[in-house]
Amino acid sequence: xxxxxxxxxGRVRFLSGVVLPALTILLxxxxxxxxxxxxxxxxxxxxxxxxxxxxxxxxxxxxxILVEVLLIYAIFRxxxxxxxxxxxxxxxxxxxxxxxxxxxxxILASVAVPTVQTIFDTQAPPAEENLQVRAxxxxxxxxxxxxxxxIVTANDLWLPRGRKVDIALESADVIxxxxxxxxxxxxxxxxxxxxxxxxxxxxxxLFWGQCAEFCGASHANMGFRVVVAEPAEFDRWVQDFKAPKxxxxxxxxxxxxxxxxxxxxxxxxxxIAGTPAAGVIGxxxxxxxxxxxxxAGMMPNTPENLARWLRNPPAVKPGSKMPNLNLNDETVQxxxxxxxxxx
Amino acid sequence: MTTRAxxxxxxxxxxxxxxxxxxxxxxxxxxxxxxxILYGVSAFVFFLLGGIEALIIxxxxxxxxxxxxxxxxYNELFTMHGTTMIFLAIMPLNAMYFNYxxxxxxxxxxxxxxxxxxxxYWVFLAGxxxxxxxxxxxxxxxxxxxxxANLTSPQYSPGKSVDYWLVGLQIxxxxxLASAFNFIVTIVNLRAPGMRLMRMPPFVWMTLIxxxxxxxxxxxVTVALILLTFDRYFGTHFYIPQGGGDPVLWQHLFxxxxxxxxxxxxxxxxxxxxxxxxxxARKPLFGYPFVILSGIGIAVxxxxxxxxxxxxxxxxxxxxxxxAVTTMAIAIPTGVKIFNWLATLWGGSIAMRTxxxxxxxxxxxxxxxxLSGVHHASPPADLQQTDTYYIVAHFHYxxxxxxLFALLGGFHYWFPKxxxxxxxxxxxxxxxxxxxxxxxxxxxxxxxIGLLGMPRRIYTYHEELGLGGLNMASTIGAFVLMLAxxxxxxxxxxxxxxxxxxxxxxxxxxxxxxxxxxxxxAYNFAVVPTVQSRYPLWEERSQTGVTAGDGHGIHLPNPSxxxxxxxxxxxxxxxxxxxxxxxxxxxGVGIMLAGFFAWAFEPAS
Numbered sequence: 001x002x003x004x005x006x007x008x009x010g011r012v013r014f015l016s017g018v019v020l021p022a023l024t025i026l027l028x029x030x031x032x033x034x035x036x037x038x039x040x041x042x043x044x045x046x047x048x049x050x051x052x053x054x055x056x057x058x059x060x061x062x063x064x065i066l067v068e069v070l071l072i073y074a075i076f077r078x079x080x081x082x083x084x085x086x087x088x089x090x091x092x093x094x095x096x097x098x099x100x101x102x103x104x105x106x107i108l109a110s111v112a113v114p115t116v117q118t119i120f121d122t123q124a125p126p127a128e129e130n131l132q133v134r135a136x137x138x139x140x141x142x143x144x145x146x147x148x149x150x151i152v153t154a155n156d157l158w159l160p161r162g163r164k165v166d167i168a169l170e171s172a173d174v175i176x177x178x179x180x181x182x183x184x185x186x187x188x189x190x191x192x193x194x195x196x197x198x199x200x201x202x203x204x205x206l207f208w209g210q211c212a213e214f215c216g217a218s219h220a221n222m223g224f225r226v227v228v229a230e231p232a233e234f235d236r237w238v239q240d241f242k243a244p245k246x247x248x249x250x251x252x253x254x255x256x257x258x259x260x261x262x263x264x265x266x267x268x269x270x271x272i273a274g275t276p277a278a279g280v281i282g283x284x285x286x287x288x289x290x291x292x293x294x295x296a297g298m299m300p301n302t303p304e305n306l307a308r309w310l311r312n313p314p315a316v317k318p319g320s321k322m323p324n325l326n327l328n329d330e331t332v333q334x335x336x337x338x339x340x341x342x343x
Numbered sequence: 344m345t346t347r348a349x350x351x352x353x354x355x356x357x358x359x360x361x362x363x364x365x366x367x368x369x370x371x372x373x374x375x376x377x378x379x380i381l382y383g384v385s386a387f388v389f390f391l392l393g394g395i396e397a398l399i400i401x402x403x404x405x406x407x408x409x410x411x412x413x414x415x416x417y418n419e420l421f422t423m424h425g426t427t428m429i430f431l432a433i434m435p436l437n438a439m440y441f442n443y444x445x446x447x448x449x450x451x452x453x454x455x456x457x458x459x460x461x462x463x464y465w466v467f468l469a470g471x472x473x474x475x476x477x478x479x480x481x482x483x484x485x486x487x488x489x490x491x492a493n494l495t496s497p498q499y500s501p502g503k504s505v506d507y508w509l510v511g512l513q514i515x516x517x518x519x520l521a522s523a524f525n526f527i528v529t530i531v532n533l534r535a536p537g538m539r540l541m542r543m544p545p546f547v548w549m550t551l552i553x554x555x556x557x558x559x560x561x562x563x564v565t566v567a568l569i570l571l572t573f574d575r576y577f578g579t580h581f582y583i584p585q586g587g588g589d590p591v592l593w594q595h596l597f598x599x600x601x602x603x604x605x606x607x608x609x610x611x612x613x614x615x616x617x618x619x620x621x622x623x624a625r626k627p628l629f630g631y632p633f634v635i636l637s638g639i640g641i642a643v644x645x646x647x648x649x650x651x652x653x654x655x656x657x658x659x660x661x662x663x664x665x666x667a668v669t670t671m672a673i674a675i676p677t678g679v680k681i682f683n684w685l686a687t688l689w690g691g692s693i694a695m696r697t698x699x700x701x702x703x704x705x706x707x708x709x710x711x712x713x714l715s716g717v718h719h720a721s722p723p724a725d726l727q728q729t730d731t732y733y734i735v736a737h738f739h740y741x742x743x744x745x746x747l748f749a750l751l752g753g754f755h756y757w758f759p760k761x762x763x764x765x766x767x768x769x770x771x772x773x774x775x776x777x778x779x780x781x782x783x784x785x786x787x788x789x790x791x792i793g794l795l796g797m798p799r800r801i802y803t804y805h806e807e808l809g810l811g812g813l814n815m816a817s818t819i820g821a822f823v824l825m826l827a828x829x830x831x832x833x834x835x836x837x838x839x840x841x842x843x844x845x846x847x848x849x850x851x852x853x854x855x856x857x858x859x860x861x862x863x864x865a866y867n868f869a870v871v872p873t874v875q876s877r878y879p880l881w882e883e884r885s886q887t888g889v890t891a892g893d894g895h896g897i898h899l900p901n902p903s904x905x906x907x908x909x910x911x912x913x914x915x916x917x918x919x920x921x922x923x924x925x926x927x928x929x930x931g932v933g934i935m936l937a938g939f940f941a942w943a944f945e946p947a948s
Contacts, residue, residue: 033809034795034796034808034809034810035796035805035807035808035809036795036796036797036808037794037795037796038727038728038731038793038794038795038796039727039794039795048723049723049724049726049727050727052721052723052724053718053721053724053727056717056718056721056724057718060714060715060717060718063710063714064710064711064714067681067685067706067707067710068707068710070685070689071685071688071703071706071707074685074688074689074691074693075688075693075695075703078624078688078689078690078691078692078693079693079695080625080692080693080694081692084692086625086692087624087625087626087690087691087692088626088690089626089627090626090627090629090686090690091627091629091630091631092629092630092631092632092633092686093629093630093686094630096686097630097633097679097682097683100678100679100682101633101675101678101679104674104675104678104679105675108671108672108674108675108717111671111717111721112667112668112671115664115667115671115720115721115722115723115724116664116667116668118721118723119660119663119664119667119722119723120660120664122723123659123660123663139499169657173499174491174493174494174499174590175491175493175494175590177655177730179730179798181727181796184726184727185655185723185725185726185727186655186726186727186729186730187655187657187726188655188656188657190590190591190656190657191493191584191585191590192584192589192590193591193657195656195657196657208796208807208808210798210801211798212655212729212730212731212798213491213655213730214418214486214487214491214494214730214799214800215494216418216494216499217414217415217418218414219418219800219801220414220800220801220802220803220804221414221803223805297805318413318414318415319414319415
C-alpha cells in the first residue's frame with residue numbers, strides 16, 4: 001500500500017494469501033493505482049472508518065471459512081452410499097442451538113461496540129475554529145463556498161493539509177452525495193437539510209470524488225477533485241482569490257474572448273470575480289484555468305476539451321443545464337483563450 | 344420404523360391432463376395449480392426481460408467511457424431491471440410456489456378464496472403491463488426502483504415516466520395484498536385434520552410469515568405512492584422542500600416497506616431450502632422450532648431496521664447507532680438458520696441431485712451475502728459502501744445466489760409434481776454449474792469494484808478509476824449466466840416434451856404433496872388426509888398417502904370470468920392514470936365495480 005502506516009500488510013498477506021487469493025489482489029500493493037480506492041485512507045475520518053471496516057471483515061472472513069468448510073465437508077463426508085441404511089433421525093439439539101445463537105450474538109456485540117463508538121466519534125458537531133466549507137450540490141456540478149474566506153469556487157475543493165475542515169453539505173435541487181473515497185465516507189446533500197462531514201486531510205495530493213446518490217441524467221458526470229495543498233500553498237491560493245487579477249489583455253484573442261463573455265449569455269449564469277460577470281446559476285469561473293477538469297470531473301481542463309464543451313454542452317454532458325449557444329468557431333476560440341488566461 | 348420405502352408407489356396419473364383446455368379455460372380458471380403456472384410462466388418471461396436489461400447494462404459497463412447506450416437509456420434500464428426483478432420476477436415466482444404448493448402441502452383442495460386468487464394474478468399482469476408499456480410509450484421510468492424524492496417531483500421528472508412507475512407499483516400492490524390475505528386465511532383455516540401449526544412444512548410456515556409481511560408492509564408503500572401521486576397530479580408538496588415538504592419522508596416510508604420487502608423476497612427461499620435439504624439428506628430438518636422461530640424473529644426485526652438504508656442521509660449519531668444495533672441483531676436469527684441447515688446435512692445420507700446442488704449453493708452464496716450485509720450494518724463502514732457496487736454485490740448474493748438459486752432448486756424439486764415429467768438431470772447439472780460460475784464471475788468482482796470506488800447507477804466511468812478489468816470480468820460472467828439460462832430453457836422444453844414419467848414420489852420426500860399423482864388431479868386429494876406428524880410420508884406411510892378414490896362428487900369451485908374482468912378495470916384505471924385521463928380512469932372504475940358485482944352474485948355451482 002502506498003501509505004503503509006495504517007495498513008496491516010502482515011496479517012493481510014498471511015490470511016488472504018492462504019485462503020482468498022482474489023482478496024490478495026485487492027489488498028496488496030494496488031492501493032496507489034485506484035484513484036477512488038475507499039481502502040486507501042488519507043484523512044483521519046477515512047482511517048477511522050477503514051480500521052473499523054477491517055475489524056468487521058476479519059470476523060466475517062473467519063465465519064465465512066467456517067461455514068463453507070463445514071458445508072463442503074458435510075456434502076462429501078455424508079454422501080449417500082449404495083445400500084446405506086436410513087441415517088439417525090436427529091430432530092435437533094437445544095443446547096447446540098442455543099450455543100450457535102449466542103456465539104453470533106457475542107461476535108456481533110464485539111462489532112457493535114466499536115461501531116457505536118465510531119458513530120459518535122465521527123459525527124462531532126462542527127466547531128468554529130475549523131475551516132468552514134459549504135458544499136452545494138447542483139445538477140450536475142459542485143459549488144464550494146468558504147464563508148470565513150469569502151471565496152466561491154466550483155468542482156475543485158481546495159483544502160490545507162493537517163487542518164480540520166467542517167464541510168456543510170447542502171443541495172440546490174435534488175439529493176446528491178459527497179464522496180471522496182480516500183478522504184472518508186460519503187454523506188448526502190439533501191434539499192432543505194444541512195449535513196456535515198468533518199475531516200483532517202493528512203497528505204497533500206489530488207484526490208478524486210464523485211456524486212454517489214442517483215440524481216438524474218448526468219449522475220455519472222458529477223465528479224470533483226479535492227486539492228489538498230500544503231498550508232503555505234493553500235494560503236497563497238486564498239490570497240489569489242481574495243484579490244483576483246484583472247483579465248490579461250495582452251493576448252488579443254483573450255481580450256476578444258473577455259469581451260464576448262461579458263456581452264453574451266455567459267454572464268447570465270457565471271461569475272468571474274473582478275469582472276462584471278456575476279451570474280450565480282452556473283459554476284463560478286474565477287481562476288478557471290486552475291481547475292483540473294471541465295464539466296465537473298468529465299474531462300481534463302485542456303483547450304481542446306473546453307472548445308468541445310463550448311460548442312455544444314448537452315452533447316458532451318447529457319441533460320446539461322448549459323444550453324447549446326450556437327457559438328461560432330471564432331467565438332469559441334476567443335472564449336477558450338480568455339478562460340485559459342484566468343490562471 | 345427403521346427403513347423407508349424408496350422410490351414411489353405407482354399411482355395412476357389422471358387419464359386426461361389436468362391442464363387440458365383452451366385459452367378460455369386458463370382465463371377463467373380458479374384452480375390454484377393453474378394459477379400457479381400462469382404466475383410461473385409470466386414471471387419467467389419478465390425474468391428474461393429483466394435479464395436482457397441486465398445484459399445491456401453489463402455490456403455498457405464492460406469498458407470505461409462506453410457509449411453503447413445513452414445516459415437516459417441506461418437510467419431507464421437499471422430502474423426497470425430492479426423493478427422488474429423484484430416485483431415481476433422474484434415475487435411472482437414466489438407466488439407460483441405459494442399457489443402450487445400450499446394447498447397440496449396442507450392437504451387442501453384449493454386456497455380459501457379461489458376467485459380472489461385468480462383476481463390477484465390478473466391484477467399482477469395488469470400492473471406488469473402498465474410498467475412495461477412505458478417502454479413502448481417511450482417513457483420508461485428512470486429514477487431507480489427506489490424512486491427517491493424529490494427527483495420524482497414534476498419539476499425534476501416532468502414527463503410520464505414516474506407516472507408509469509407509480510401507477511404500475513400501485514396496481515401490483517393490490518395484487519400482492521389480495522394474495523397475502525388469501526394465503527394467510529388458507530394456511531390458518533384449511534389445514535388437513537391433525538396438521539397443527541408446528542406440524543406444518545417449513546415452506547408453509549415461511550409462506551405464512553411472508554404474507555403477513557406483505558399485509559403489513561405494502562400498505563406503507565401504498566401510502567407513500569399516494570402522497571407521491573398527490574405531489575405529481577394535484578400539486579401538493581409532501582416530498583418537495585420548496586413547499587415545506589421533505590424528501591427524507593419518502594425514504595423513511597419507502598424503506599419501512601422496502602426492508603421487509605427484502606424478507607418477502609428471501610423467506611420463501613428459506614422455506615424451499617428447508618424442504619429440499621431434509622429430503623436429499625433423508626433426515627428431518629434440524630431444529631424445526633428454531634428455524635420457524637428465527638423466521639418469525641426475522642420478520643419482526645425486519646420492521647425495525649429500515650433506516651440502515653439511510654446511514655448517509657444524516658439522521659444523527661443516535662439514530663445511526665440504534666439502527667446499526669437492530670440490523671446486527673437481525674443477523675442472529677439468520678445465522679441460526681444457516682447453522683440449522685448445516686446440521687440437517689450433517690450425519691445425513693446425501694444424494695447430490697440437482698435440487699440439492701442448488702440447496703448447497705444457496706447456503707454457500709447466501710452466507711456470503713449475509714456477511715457482507717453485516718459490513719454495511721456498521722454505519723461508519725457503510726459510509727464507504729453505500730451506493731457503490733459493494734452493495735450491488737451484496738444484494739445479488741442475497742437475491743440471486745440466495746433467492747433465485749433456491750427458486751431454481753425448488754423448480755427442479757417440484758417440476759415432476761407439477762408436470763408429471765422428470766427434469767433432465769444431466770442438463771440440470773450443466774445449468775447449475777454454468778449458473779454458479781457465471782453468478783460468481785459476475786458478482787464477486789463487484790465487491791472490489793465498489794470498494795475501489797465505483798458508485799452505483801452510473802452509465803459510464805473513467806479509465807483512471809482502474810476498474811476496466813474487473814468490470815470486463817463481471818460482464819463476461821453475465822454472459823455465462825445468459826448461457827446458463829439458455830440451456831435451462833432448452834432443458835425445460837426437452838423435459839416437457841420427452842422427459843421420463845414422474846412417479847408419485849420420485850425423491851422419497853416426506854410431505855403431503857408427494858402422496859398424490861403427478862401432476863395432481865384438479866381436486867388434489869380424493870380423500871382429505873389426516874396428519875399425525877411433521878413428515879407424514881416418512882413416519883406414517885400406512886395411515887396417509889395415496890388414498891383410494893376417484894374424486895367423484897368432490898365439490899370444486901366453478902371457473903369464473905369475473906376476476907379477470909375486474910382486473911381489466913384496474914388496467915383501464917392504470918391507463919387513465921398514466922394518460923391523465925379522467926374518463927378512462929372512471930371507465931376503469933366502472934368495469935372493476937361491474938366485475939366485483941357480477942362476481943359477488945355469481946351462482947356458487
